[in-house]
Amino acid sequence: MSDQFEPVIIGFTCNWCSYRAADMAGTARMKYSPNIRLIRLMCSGRLDPTFVLKAFAGGADGVMITGCHPGDCHYVEQNYKAMRRFVILKKTLAQLGIETGRIKLLWASAAEGAIFTDEVNKFVEQVRELGPLQWPTSGGGLEKMFAMPEQMLVKEVSA
Amino acid sequence: MSGNGKPKFAMYWAASCGGCEIAVLNIHEKILDVDANFEVVFWPVAMDAKYKDVEAMEDGSILLTLFNGAIRNDENEHIAKLLRKKSKLLVAFGSCANEGCMPALANLSNIQEIVDTAFSTPSTDNPQNIRPNTKFSVPEGELHIPTLYPVVRTLDQVVPVDYYMPGCPPESHQIAAVIDLVIQVLQGKAELPPAGSVIGVGNSTVCDECTRKRNEKKIKKFERIQHIMIDPELCILEQGVLCSGPATRSGCSALCPKAGSPCIGCYGPAEGAEDYGSRLMTAVASVVDSNDPAEIEKIFEGIPDPAGQFYRFNLAGSLLRFSKPAWKG
Numbered sequence: 298m299s300d301q302f303e304p305v306i307i308g309f310t311c312n313w314c315s316y317r318a319a320d321m322a323g324t325a326r327m328k329y330s331p332n333i334r335l336i337r338l339m340c341s342g343r344l345d346p347t348f349v350l351k352a353f354a355g356g357a358d359g360v361m362i363t364g365c366h367p368g369d370c371h372y373v374e375q376n377y378k379a380m381r382r383f384v385i386l387k388k389t390l391a392q393l394g395i396e397t398g399r400i401k402l403l404w405a406s407a408a409e410g411a412i413f414t415d416e417v418n419k420f421v422e423q424v425r426e427l428g429p430l431q432w433p434t435s436g437g438g439l440e441k442m443f444a445m446p447e448q449m450l451v452k453e454v455s456a
Numbered sequence: 457m458s459g460n461g462k463p464k465f466a467m468y469w470a471a472s473c474g475g476c477e478i479a480v481l482n483i484h485e486k487i488l489d490v491d492a493n494f495e496v497v498f499w500p501v502a503m504d505a506k507y508k509d510v511e512a513m514e515d516g517s518i519l520l521t522l523f524n525g526a527i528r529n530d531e532n533e534h535i536a537k538l539l540r541k542k543s544k545l546l547v548a549f550g551s552c553a554n555e556g557c558m559p560a561l562a563n564l565s566n567i568q569e570i571v572d573t574a575f576s577t578p579s580t581d582n583p584q585n586i587r588p589n590t591k592f593s594v595p596e597g598e599l600h601i602p603t604l605y606p607v608v609r610t611l612d613q614v615v616p617v618d619y620y621m622p623g624c625p626p627e628s629h630q631i632a633a634v635i636d637l638v639i640q641v642l643q644g645k646a647e648l649p650p651a652g653s654v655i656g657v658g659n660s661t662v663c664d665e666c667t668r669k670r671n672e673k674k675i676k677k678f679e680r681i682q683h684i685m686i687d688p689e690l691c692i693l694e695q696g697v698l699c700s701g702p703a704t705r706s707g708c709s710a711l712c713p714k715a716g717s718p719c720i721g722c723y724g725p726a727e728g729a730e731d732y733g734s735r736l737m738t739a740v741a742s743v744v745d746s747n748d749p750a751e752i753e754k755i756f757e758g759i760p761d762p763a764g765q766f767y768r769f770n771l772a773g774s775l776l777r778f779s780k781p782a783w784k785g
Contacts, residue, residue, distance in 0.1 A: 346734035350775040367747065374747070381741035384752050385762055389733065392564070392763035394780025432776065433783050442606055442783060 304358035304424040306333040308417070309348065311341045313371040315363035317407035322414045329414035330421040333361065340364070342375025346386045349400065353390075356435030359399045359424035361417070366404040376404075398423050399430065463519035463642060465494035466510075467549075468539055469501060470525030470532035471559040471608060476550040477501040479625035480522070483632040493639050494520070498539075510538055518542045520638060522549040522621075526559045526772060527609040531602035540615040545638075545648075547655075551624035553611040555724050555732070556772025558624075560608040563771045563778035564763060566785050567604055606785075607778040608771075620654045624722035624769060627708050630656035654727075658706030661726045662719045665710040666701055668692065674745035678758025686716045693718070693743065696758075698765060703729060703736035721769050731775045733766035 310316040316337045322329060338344060341364025349360045362383060370376040383402045391397050401420050405413045433439050469477065481487060481502075490496070497518060498505045521543040527533050540546055551557035562570055575582055592599045611617055621634065634656045640646035649655060658665065670691045679696040686695060692713055693699040700721035701713060712719050725732040740759075746752050759765055767774055 346737050347731045347775065350731055350734060354775040354777075377747045378742055380747070380749065381744050381752050382737060384749070385737050385741050385756050385759070388756060388759075389737065389762040389766060392761070392779065393776055394782075394784070395776075434775075434777060438783075443609075 302425055302429060304332050304421060304429070305356060306359045306361060306417075306421060306424060307352040307357045308333045308335045308361040308363065309341070309344050310335050310337050311343075311364045311376070312337055312339045314365035314369060314407050315341075315403070315405045315413065318363075318405040318409045318413040321407060321410035323410075325410055327410055327414045329417045332421045332424075333417050340370065340372050340375045341379035342370070342372060344379055344382065346382055349386060349390075353395060353399075353430065353432055354434045356430075356432065358427070358430045359401070359420065361401045361403060361420055363403045363405055363413070366406055369406065395430070396427055398427050460495055462493065462495040464497045464517060465490065466496070466498040466518045466521040466539060466543065467501070468498065468521065468523050468525070468535055470523070470536065470553070470611075471528035472525030472550065472552045473558070474501060475625045476522075476524035476552075479550075479623075479628055480631055482628040483635070484628075486632045486635060489639060490635060493642060507535070507538070510535075510542060513542050515541050516544055518544065520545045520547070522547050523611055524550040524553050524625075526552040526556050527605070527611065527614050528559055528562075529602035529604050533605075533614055536611060536614050545618045546611075546615070547619045547621055548611040548617045549621050550626055551622055551722050551724065551769050554620055554622045554773060555770045556608050556610055557722075557769050560610075560770075560772035561764060561768070563607045563782045565779075566781050567606055568785070569781075570604075607782050609777075610772045613772070613777075618651050619649070620652075621656045622654065622705060622722070622724040623656070623708065626656055627711075630707060654705070656707065657723060659727050660706045662701035662704045662706055662708065662710050662713065662723070665706045665708070666691075666713045666719075667710070668713060670694065673743035675743050675755065676745050677755060681718065688716065692716075698740065698759060700736055700768075702739040703732055724769060724773070732770040733763075733774055736766045737762075 310319055319335060341362060344362055352360050364376040364379050367376060387397050387400055390400060403416050433442050498510050521539050523539060523546060527536060548554045552559055571587060575587060576585060588601060590601055590603045637646055641648055668691045669689050671694060673694050675696050677696055678698055681697050686692060697718050699713060699718035701719040703726060704719055704721045705723040705726045707723050725735060729735040744752060744755050746755060
């Protein structure tokens with residue numbers, strides 16, 4: 298076991314392209330980082346931002362969303378909706394203090410196993426660099442937060 | 457049961473503005489029904505009472521407590537726990553108790569920033585930069601003021617809640633209906649809804665109650681409401697003004713959109729929506745009329761404060777609950 302931080306990454310893949318890309322990487326024995334846990338959706342358009350927030354609230358350090366290339370969606374244009382949601386979600390997360398580097402959108406076709414593995418590896422390193430997120434709604438963080446503070450939270454300034 | 461045999465009623469405000477109490481008083485002559493059927497034992501806004509009076513009550517002796525306000529400090533938490541113990545039915549009343557409302561927007565900042573904003577703005581007359589002390593000794597003894605917690609919480613993040621009644625504030629006709637129901641239950645004419653229910657609301661979205669005309673929505677530019685004249689007939693979102701109707705629970709009769717102002721989402725998430733902001737983001741992103749990444753970015757520049765916009769009433773009740781600066785300091 299190494300001492301380096303191993304980020305927990307949740308990856309959402311679409312059934313038709315990006316999951317097939319991961320599948321292809323598997324059948325071709327291409328190696329990629331085991332830090333990512335893939336969840337298959339029918340389409341990237343199915344990705345409710347709730348899923349991403351739930352991942353972060355539950356202790357994930359990064360979230361990767363993948364889908365068919367623009368124009369290739371099996372549901373005509375749902376991946377464009379994913380693209381738009383990603384833009385506004387990223388902006389909102391940044392305001393909540395979640396670094397934009399913790400979330401990534403990738404287009405990968407069923408033939409792009411190599412691109413998929415490359416991008417997963419790069420993303421894992423990027424999140425490793427950012428360090429653990431450890432949102433307090435996971436892992437007992439809330440208890441620590443509301444333990445009655447020994448000292449005042451407000452810094453005292455003498456009159 | 458109290459001395460006069462009537463069931464007991466309490467109402468409390470924690471971190472809130474007092475609008476909920478006004479909404480209760482706004483039920484007009486129905487307030488007489490409250491008085492006829494209940495003994496009001498604790499209601500700091502309306503009558504004099506001491507915390508020690510509540511502490512002296514028997515556990516479970518208050519039938520109905522309407523608790524409004526979020527949990528911001530240790531006093532709020534203490535009274536929430538106290539009223540939970542003393543009440544049979546504890547209702548999270550109003551948006552603050554349900555999901556944090558405006559006080560929870562403080563969850564975007566850390567305590568230090570909040571206190572600095574309150575005590576050291578350029579327009580504040582505080583030359584010695586004095587901060588409140590939570591403890592202070594005077595000849596009569598030691599005085600305590602409540603200690604702020606790092607973030608604002610909803611009522612059910614602190615104690616179990618029996619019913620939820622959202623709204624900022626809940627509409628008076630909804631309050632009257634709920635009070636009527638409780639009175640009917642007391643008379644054996646009705647049954648209480650299942651525990652954990654959201655009461656005094658509809659089961660759909662504000663859009664469903666809105667009478668404006670709707671076509672296919674395609675938005676090229678988000679407008680601030682002060683920059684355009686709102687068409688009186690057409691869906692407000694279609695006109696490019698961000699309206700929270702698609703994500704917000706019905707129950708208010710779509711008052712704001714009917715008056716030409718966008719829904720701001722005070723009735724909280726529509727049934728089944730786990731995270732209000734996500735639901736609204738999904739809805740808004742779906743109607744943006746562009747497939748070009750650069751143009752999409754540009755269109756979303758029209759929403760300069762997405763966290764404040766999507767979580768205006770819901771930050772404490774959302775999945776993330778607060779921002780990183782708020783908990784990391």
